Amino acid sequence: AQTVTQSQPEMSVQEAETVTLSCTYDTSESDYYLFWYKQPPSRQMILVIRQEAYKQQNATENRFSVNFQKAAKSFSLKISDSQLGDAAMYFCAYRSAGTGNQFYFGTGTSLTVIP
Amino acid sequence: NAGVTQTPKFQVLKTGQSMTLQCAQDMNHNSMYWYRQDPGMGLRLIYYSASEGTTDKGEVPNGYNVSRLNKREFSLRLESAAPSQTSVYFCASRRTGAYEQYFGPGTRLTVT
Numbered sequence: 001a002q003t004v005t006q007s008q009p010e011m012s013v014q015e016a017e018t019v020t021l022s023c024t025y026d027t028s029e030s031d032y033y034l035f036w037y038k039q040p041p042s043r044q045m046i047l048v049i050r051q052e053a054y055k056q057q058n059a060t061e062n063r064f065s066v067n068f069q070k071a072a073k074s075f076s077l078k079i080s081d082s083q084l085g086d087a088a089m090y091f092c093a094y095r096s097a098g099t100g101n102q103f104y105f106g107t108g109t110s111l112t113v114i115p
Numbered sequence: 116n117a118g119v120t121q122t123p124k125f126q127v128l129k130t131g132q133s134m135t136l137q138c139a140q141d142m143n144h145n146s147m148y149w150y151r152q153d154p155g156m157g158l159r160l161i162y163y164s165a166s167e168g169t170t171d172k173g174e175v176p177n178g179y180n181v182s183r184l185n186k187r188e189f190s191l192r193l194e195s196a197a198p199s200q201t202s203v204y205f206c207a208s209r210r211t212g213a214y215e216q217y218f219g220p221g222t223r224l225t226v227t
Contacts, residue, residue: 033214033215043220043221044221045207045218047217050215052214081126082161091158101171103216105150105158105159107155108157
């Protein structure tokens with residue numbers, strides 16, 4: 001089974017500043033997808049951004065962007081101009097493009113935004 | 116569209132009791148999933164169903180059974196609840212060919 005590692009259980013950032021959350025994964029596959037999900041206190045899981053492994057260009061969604069390093073098996077999330085509403089648990093996830101159905105999640109990073 | 120719905124939102128069981136967690140989606144998705152979320156463990160896959168009529172074990176299936184009743188509904192059953200099954204349970208669904216999955220609001224289950 002693939003493993004996804006988030007080595008930062010907790011992070012904090014000042015409002016309007018930039019923060020980067022780390023994620024590494026272990027796989028022998030060449031084609032796969034990576035995701036960042038946000039879980040606010042409401043508990044609802046919300047997709048933030050995704051990256052296809054075959055794409056060299058890093059994905060961007062408004063203030064959220066990723067740094068995807070395929071050789072290093074690294075997939076970090078950068079949040080720019082942090083807002084109070086960004087405070088949440090963030091999960092990194094992996095899914096194979098081949099067999100396809102199983103998702104593997106990291107243990108999460110709890111992000112606090114300081115006013 | 117309601118998306119993915121789960122019932123109940125909260126439940127307290129005594130050890131040995133049984134119960135079924137219900138999940139339904141109205142997005143015509145083929146794949147459905149059950150996860151459990153525990154502090155410090157992230158989300159772990161219990162069972163999934165790639166299509167109506169099929170189910171497969173995930174990472175932590177012991178103590179659970181599932182039923183894919185039809186394309187919309189995927190239920191999770193605890194036959195004899197144990198305190199180790201205290202957790203938050205999430206259902207999710209995914210359209211065939213889509214990259215990501217969509218989650219329900221979760222069920223917080225406590226087994227005493």
